[in-house]
Amino acid sequence: MERRVEGSPNAQRGIRLQAPLVDSVSCYCKVDAGLKTVATARKFVPGSKICIQPDINPRAHRSRSSRRERNRVQPPLLPGLPDDLAIACLIRVPRVEHRKLRLVCKRWQRLLSGNFYYSLRKNLGMAEEWVYVMKRDRDGKISWHAFDPTYQLWQPLPPVPVEYSEARGFGCAVLSGCHLYLFGGEDPLRGSMRRVVFYNARTNKWHPAPSMIRRRHCFGSCVIDNCLYVAGGECEGIQRALRSAEVYDPHRSKWSSIAEMGTGMVPFIGVVHNGKWYLKGLGSRRQVMSEAYDAETNTWTPVNDGMIAGWRNPSTTMNGHLYSIDCRDGCKLRVYDEATDSWNKFIDSKLHLGSSRALEAAALVPLNGKLCIIRNNMSISLVDVSSPDKHVESNPHLWENIAGKGHFRTLVTNLWSSIAGRSSLKSHIVHCQVLQA
Numbered sequence: 001m002e003r004r005v006e007g008s009p010n011a012q013r014g015i016r017l018q019a020p021l022v023d024s025v026s027c028y029c030k031v032d033a034g035l036k037t038v039a040t041a042r043k044f045v046p047g048s049k050i051c052i053q054p055d056i057n058p059r060a061h062r063s064r065s066s067r068r069e070r071n072r073v074q075p076p077l078l079p080g081l082p083d084d085l086a087i088a089c090l091i092r093v094p095r096v097e098h099r100k101l102r103l104v105c106k107r108w109q110r111l112l113s114g115n116f117y118y119s120l121r122k123n124l125g126m127a128e129e130w131v132y133v134m135k136r137d138r139d140g141k142i143s144w145h146a147f148d149p150t151y152q153l154w155q156p157l158p159p160v161p162v163e164y165s166e167a168r169g170f171g172c173a174v175l176s177g178c179h180l181y182l183f184g185g186e187d188p189l190r191g192s193m194r195r196v197v198f199y200n201a202r203t204n205k206w207h208p209a210p211s212m213i214r215r216r217h218c219f220g221s222c223v224i225d226n227c228l229y230v231a232g233g234e235c236e237g238i239q240r241a242l243r244s245a246e247v248y249d250p251h252r253s254k255w256s257s258i259a260e261m262g263t264g265m266v267p268f269i270g271v272v273h274n275g276k277w278y279l280k281g282l283g284s285r286r287q288v289m290s291e292a293y294d295a296e297t298n299t300w301t302p303v304n305d306g307m308i309a310g311w312r313n314p315s316t317t318m319n320g321h322l323y324s325i326d327c328r329d330g331c332k333l334r335v336y337d338e339a340t341d342s343w344n345k346f347i348d349s350k351l352h353l354g355s356s357r358a359l360e361a362a363a364l365v366p367l368n369g370k371l372c373i374i375r376n377n378m379s380i381s382l383v384d385v386s387s388p389d390k391h392v393e394s395n396p397h398l399w400e401n402i403a404g405k406g407h408f409r410t411l412v413t414n415l416w417s418s419i420a421g422r423s424s425l426k427s428h429i430v431h432c433q434v435l436q437a
Contacts, residue, residue, distance in 0.1 A: 091120050095128040113203045127436045134431040161197050169217030172431035175250050186217035191236035201435040213246050213255050220267030220279045224295050232265040240284045241266050259298045269313040273322050306341035314364040327361035349399045363432030376428045
C-alpha cells in the first residue's frame, strides 16, 4: 500500500514512500487465526493485506538468518550432558578406541580431528605414545605398523603413499608430536625425489606438504625446535656427495636453504645432542667423516673426538644423555660420558639371542620415559635407565620385553641363526618413530 507524506521534501519532489513490507504468513496466520477481515487485521499491522491462502507452508518465507540460527542448534555430544562434561568424558577414552569414536557421528569426528581434543589430553597427561615402524618387506615394498605399548597390540594403518611404496633412502621425522613426515628418497622409476608427505596421527590420514628445494636420497635429517633439517646425501646423476642443507618450518610451511657442509657427505648416523646436530658418514672418497651443525649460528664444524670415535648405531638422546646399543649377540646399552669423553657400559640384558640380523637392534627411541629397543623381527624391549646401579638379574623390570616372540629361542633356532649368519635377513626396519595423540 502506497501513500504520500504531506509537507516532506520527498513529497514535493513526487517521490512515493512505500509502507514496510510485512511477511503476512508469519504475522496474520500465527497472530490470530480468527482474523477474517482487513479491518481487524490492520490494528495489528496497519496498511497491510491479510493472507488469504488456506494452506500455509511455514518454511516458505524463512530467511537466511533463521537457517543459520537453526544450524547453530546442534545435538549434544552426549545426551543429557553439557558439552564440556561430555568432552571431559571423551578425552579419557583410550587412544586405541579413537578410530571407532570418529565413526559415531560428524560432531565426534570433528572433535577428534581437531587440535582442541588432543591439546586437552596432552595438558592433562592423558596423551599416549605409540611406536610407528616402517619396514621393507621381502619383495622390497614398504609397509608400516603402529604398536600400542599400553595394550601391547599392533594397530592397522592406512597404506603408505604410492610414491614411497618402493622408495629407498628417504627421510622420516616427527613434527608437533603427531605429524610423521616422509621426504626425499629415490624412486625406482623417477630417481631422486623432492616430494614431501606427512601422516596425521589424530586424523589417521596422509596429506601432501611443500617439496624440498633439492632432490636427494640417503641424506641426514633431524628436528630442532620443531623445524625439520636435511643435509648431505646423494642425487641421481651427480657423482659426488651433496654439501647442501635446508630447513622446513611447519608454521610458515616453507623450505629454506642453510649453510652448506664443509664437505659432501652421505650420513649413516645422526643425532641431536646438547643443542647441536651431529652427523657421521662417508665422504666423496668413501672416507669416514663427521660434522656438527649449530642452528643458532648456522655454522658447520668438523668433529673428531671420543664421542664420534666410539659412536655406534642405533643411538638416541633422552634427558640430556646420549645412548647407543649393540644387539648383535645379546644386548648391551652404552652411555656417553662427557667428563672422560668416552663411552661406558651401562646395562646388559644378560640375554644371548644369537647372531642373526633379524635379532639385531634396528632402532632406539625414547618411549614413556624409557628407552625402547626395536629389532628387525619386530620384537620390542623397554629399558629403564633411571637406576643404572641396579642389576637386571634381581630387577627384571629394568629390561622388559613387551612385544614379539623373538626374545627367547630354542637351541636349534639359535644354531640355525648362527649358521645362516647375517645373510639370513629378508626384511628389515627402515625407520622407527614415536607419535603422541
